[in-house]
């Protein structure tokens with residue numbers, strides 16, 4: 001497509017790099033911004049720049065936050081002996097939405113995926129082992145995708161944590177979670193955490 005302005009083309013190129021945004025949508029968005037007040041695009045751009053530059057990750061669970069520690073880890077009313085291991089921040093948000101989990105989290109930052117070149121060292125697995133080794137944790141709940149990568153990661157973590165005398169459980173399968181926890185409805189997701197089973201039993205099946 002021929003653009004009447006290099007500035008417009010530049011903006012379209014950038015917008016089109018967003019997931020799920022094709023060039024047609026990118027053009028529509030760019031033209032929309034042109035129609036709005038200049039302060040709109042300034043606020044829009046500032047929010048993104050500040051997000052990228054100033055966001056912090058909790059030093060304990062690696063959840064996203066604005067301080068050194070997230071509000072969940074800092075909350076004395078949460079059960080700090082119960083840790084739910086998830087892939088990403090989206091899953092923390094989904095589980096928090098259920099209002100059914102009173103423990104704390106550990107965000108891995110992904111799952112083991114050799115196809116995508118993601119190995120255990122690219123994830124927050126060592127820091128999970130350190131948390132368990134520090135002795136405060138009684139149970140670790142694995143709440144990863146029900147995919148081959150999720151299973152591989154579960155097993156890897158299970159092996160790493162097996163020297164410690166803690167309970168390792170896995171969220172209930174059988175309830176249809178699909179491969180993306182974030183899409184499970186709140187009731188199903190809440191139930192799958194409450195009905196978790198021992199990981200030991202799950203690998204014997």
Ligand SMILES: [Zn+2]
Nearest residue numbers: 058061070073
């Ligand atoms: Zn935290």
